[in-house]
Amino acid sequence: METYRGRLKSGQLKLYALEQSLPPDEAVAVRRAFIEGETGASLATLGSYTIGIGQAVKKNCENMIGAVQVPVGVAGPLRVRGEYADGEWYIPLATTEGALVASVNRGCSAITRAGGAGVRILRDGMTRAPVFAARDVEHAKGIADWVDGHRDAIIAAAEATTSHGRLTDAVTIVTGTNVFVRLEFDTKDAMGMNMVTIASAKVADLIAEATGARLVALSGNMCTDKKPAAINLVRGRGRSVAAGVALSEALIHEVFKTDAATLAEVNMRKNLIGSARAGSLGFNAHAANIIAGIFIACGQDPAHVVEGSSAITTVDVTPGGVYVAVTLPSLPIGTVGGGTGLDTQRECLSLLGVAGGGTPPGSHARKFAEITGAAVLAGELSLLGALAAQHLARAHQALGRNK
């Protein structure tokens, strides 16, 4: 090991090249030791991971020095009545934020007692939008027209790169000399950004050749990936999911110690009016908490918490209580690829019965999306209830951390 450290130190050997001459665990150990030497930090626990990393060092993480361990708690059982998910589940949440699992758990309890959350997938399509430069607005219009008129050729180019994905739409948006082509795909059980990017590269080449458009960037931010964007609310991205539940006054009172009118008022003043005045794109209480918890547990891309959490929560007062719903227009989610193959992550997916590809293809990812939608509903319900009962601060004081 000393030899390696010496060669790393001298620059003879590159840090990322260790896996070329050492088995994964040894490479990681050498790298970690080198970093410890450079920084003086002890990284012993980081190095005491127990997952297999043979694939990880190739597909998930370069320059690996170990693994961080994030506590996973469960909330549930949560009754879900979707088209793909129909039954009860325990929701795994990876989190370090005290009170979160307890809060979601309370929401699950209310939903399950109410007979379950109705869930529907409204749209399904992952996107990538290259941006091209045109010579002038006439040329830009010409490029857009070409795309509109050559759908079959575009589909052929895209689908030549993938055995799973299907190109379902190609929308053009022109801004001056900038031509954005938003390509949408059915990515089955994959979240699909990788598949979509590769297919889009092929389509971009085709468009450039046919029209003289100059490809500026394979992603032109009209996708929109990992940034909050109204286009994702308006057109949807990934799986668009809505989940809702009817709660009676009695149940509201018993579980949340509040009432229908107060729940509705909190939602209106906070989630609707507050977010409106704040110039927000998120009209919810804390969807990001649940999305982040599930995403980290289940090997999803945590940067997708950004758009995955742009939820709208609505509370309708009904004759006997309330109907509460969350809508997630833009949930990027999958059960194959990315971090889903790592041991602990795959176990969390197994807990939900959605590890790996489904039969038919896409059914696992959609089931996962439906369960996630219902879990976000549980989280929203619980926090709205807590706020309504003005219990938030007290809950934090009891379970909190940085007093």
Add this chain to the structure above:
Amino acid sequence: METYRGRLKSGQLKLYALEQSLPPDEAVAVRRAFIEGETGASLATLGSYTIGIGQAVKKNCENMIGAVQVPVGVAGPLRVRGEYADGEWYIPLATTEGALVASVNRGCSAITRAGGAGVRILRDGMTRAPVFAARDVEHAKGIADWVDGHRDAIIAAAEATTSHGRLTDAVTIVTGTNVFVRLEFDTKDAMGMNMVTIASAKVADLIAEATGARLVALSGNMCTDKKPAAINLVRGRGRSVAAGVALSEALIHEVFKTDAATLAEVNMRKNLIGSARAGSLGFNAHAANIIAGIFIACGQDPAHVVEGSSAITTVDVTPGGVYVAVTLPSLPIGTVGGGTGLDTQRECLSLLGVAGGGTPPGSHARKFAEITGAAVLAGELSLLGALAAQHLARAHQALGRNK
């Protein structure tokens, strides 16, 4: 163990109550076994965590069943020239997205060779904004006036609840009968949401008593916490950080195989014009990737990736090359509290030399914020460079996952 499972099954014992009668590791094991029995899933690796969980089950995660392990890679060394961070660091990134660490690493290399990233903290203040209901707009105005006129009493109420935090601002925003009071605090080394929530509860009580305002929710979404919101761009939240670096044409060519004009064009057409037309609040390439990687590694709240990543990336063409900068108006970050005390997370903070509270208080969190800003700059640079060189798809094909 069987006894426990039977009592859990029958409902005699609540899942969350196990820690009351068992030591943490046993409680977690029993709970995991119960969940395995209920779902048929094997959760062995999830249970083979190696971190100490004595505090975790109390402060970080209820209903714990184990831990998910996320690979951590390092990018660097990264040279930073901030007011709190001046030196070189290896950046720990917890990720399952192939190519990310390699990409950030390339950016670090460019920055370090260019002499380092200049970084500045522009503002520093964590916020919570209760919403009150007024009787009418006259009353609403009266409440706002009272808040404006009683700053000392508000500070006293807030600071009675915390030995660390300092209330630095109280802004009122009236919308019809809704009065939002956005309280801002200096939270020193803590990210501070917890501290701020507790202090805000006290302030809210004071305002309600003095004015007859009815407290509707301790958070009125004008904070804005865990939702993308323009108010955070406009006023800042958490640490507002800017990082920048000047790159010569020669360095751009050598590291990124492109040139200054192309980098600038990609940034303009993608990050500025693309995001503008998409109705986005994020004018960057993939800040969320870096923020998520650092946040998960270092025990930050991953739901804060939402606002933490709302960055603006700018590229100025200069006589000899470019000056590239990222600005993060709203980075919630801390080195104490939350998940920062867990073994692996604390090691990642140690790697950056910022574990625990700093001297003087606040200096660790600010150093951490500066390093994070520089790391996001590295990530932006690298992706812009890759797009400029049209290498994105190729990189994904080589390192990707779900082909």
Add this chain to the structure above:
Amino acid sequence: METYRGRLKSGQLKLYALEQSLPPDEAVAVRRAFIEGETGASLATLGSYTIGIGQAVKKNCENMIGAVQVPVGVAGPLRVRGEYADGEWYIPLATTEGALVASVNRGCSAITRAGGAGVRILRDGMTRAPVFAARDVEHAKGIADWVDGHRDAIIAAAEATTSHGRLTDAVTIVTGTNVFVRLEFDTKDAMGMNMVTIASAKVADLIAEATGARLVALSGNMCTDKKPAAINLVRGRGRSVAAGVALSEALIHEVFKTDAATLAEVNMRKNLIGSARAGSLGFNAHAANIIAGIFIACGQDPAHVVEGSSAITTVDVTPGGVYVAVTLPSLPIGTVGGGTGLDTQRECLSLLGVAGGGTPPGSHARKFAEITGAAVLAGELSLLGALAAQHLARAHQALGRNK
């Protein structure tokens, strides 16, 4: 007249009922006299209008007391190279803001000398989006599915109400129990909101009957009419227009006393980065000034300045100078209906050669849209040039008003 005033005073006669018993001009005179009596204000000039009001009191303005006179100046000639407008025009601008006409005039001069503005209409469709209440998310999905599956019936219902309009799209957006159906129409030469509203009422009835959806409002703000909204940027509304022009360094220097690089820098720092950080949906300098000036002169609905002006201005540095473009995604404009039939307004439309319906239908409105796009380009160019040359304040001092 005294009799009428007495009866108005006593409440026997309603102010709006005067036209039922008096010819238009007399009714207006009586009403004005009554208001003068009530308020003590002299409204003599308001009453000295010279337009015919026979139709106006029926179709344009209830409770009329006179007319306000807004000065109209001309800018031009402006050379336009569109698909509908190919030639040179003088642009009528109704305005009271000193320096505006002069500024647009300078922009026209630059464009015309450069050979004219290339203009293209990218999309064309006026929208109305009723909102329905569903029982739950399952029902909401069912309603959306019904709409997707019954396009022919929807078209038939819509087009039964109009001899001109054609329904071109019906997009459903579900949010909890809220189902928005965004109906898009080709409205030919009309701006079309009225036609579209009537047709949408019919479609809404059909959907309600077929699905059990409860119609809540004929406009659900997903249209989006007279509010700034990203959906209009993303999907377009009314006529979507782009106009651009290439300027040489010599011309920039001569007309604007600045250079290509400075123009580009002003646009990037102000229109792109400034608007981004401000959380704006308008990435331009002052498109609203030109839109308002043309709209008031030409009898358009001035409330449509809101979305009509949500322009994006782009400046590309080219080998010999710049290519400057404006894109107006959402320009509601027409040459028949609304205020287009009033004497002075029709004269302004005549000045542009677009009064009344075109042959074929739609060609006048599109020609008008192209000219308007080019005029906005002239305005943007001129203000960017003025800012670049730091002449803004000086121009205001010379031509301004409220010193």
Add this chain to the structure above:
Amino acid sequence: METYRGRLKSGQLKLYALEQSLPPDEAVAVRRAFIEGETGASLATLGSYTIGIGQAVKKNCENMIGAVQVPVGVAGPLRVRGEYADGEWYIPLATTEGALVASVNRGCSAITRAGGAGVRILRDGMTRAPVFAARDVEHAKGIADWVDGHRDAIIAAAEATTSHGRLTDAVTIVTGTNVFVRLEFDTKDAMGMNMVTIASAKVADLIAEATGARLVALSGNMCTDKKPAAINLVRGRGRSVAAGVALSEALIHEVFKTDAATLAEVNMRKNLIGSARAGSLGFNAHAANIIAGIFIACGQDPAHVVEGSSAITTVDVTPGGVYVAVTLPSLPIGTVGGGTGLDTQRECLSLLGVAGGGTPPGSHARKFAEITGAAVLAGELSLLGALAAQHLARAHQALGRNK
């Protein structure tokens, strides 16, 4: 006249130079005749204006060829209970959109019968925000620090340019190398953009000299003027106004043929949820209609309809009915300067009792702002009521135009 036309035709004489050698009315007549000759359009009615234009050709409109006449109707009486406006008013609305005056009139009737609208001005400050370029982020921070530390010098520079305005705030926002300084002023009875621009130029020079910042544009779009922008919602701009009224069930039923719950539901589903999902910055039904009508009648800048109309409408269900409010965070409005001095416009201001400067200074503009807020409330109430009663389409059919 022929001589002039010949010289104009030949280019010897510039169109804008006519006023230098002719009295205003003659210059306008010659110019109009020339344009008629060039275009073949008859502009007789445009030329038959009856207002005095001696000042207009100097201060309001260059290249004048006549005036457009816009019908003015009145709605009212409207009872207002503000701090500046306490009484009843007839609201002048310049419009060509059938049904608008009638609709506002119905809203006025409801408000007045309910005892009047309570109105409050929440903030008051007109802004201009120059953008400077810094060398790097360290320099940018230095510039911001200088501004924060030299408030007195900035005030002195600003106020040297105006006898009326007072600089009340200077906020810095840094984005990479872009430093925006948002200067806020009390502009008394003026809308004030002109005053503020001139003062800002002086301040910009001071900052540039003292810090080495390079002034890029006197307006950096952080103002934000004539573009929809969240910063104006968050910080306010111009006069920030809220108006509200309590309506009983009986009154709702009588005037609007609907009930409290339905009004509240329409507002929630349309103005809150619809606008949220549309990515809108306007959470109202049609505030722009009323703002445009009043602005054109009263000589305000109609391009300011953009931000002036970014209202939030709220409906609270109360024990006996509803409390409806509108909040206009960003209403640019004045009673001196701009178009307020034109004959017909001044008469409309007189109708409201706010022509010219008030005593004390600012009181007229504030009174005008309060009345405008109440008028927008009337408009919102009426359209919400019409939608609630599903009367919208019918109203359009009866009063509409382009059937």
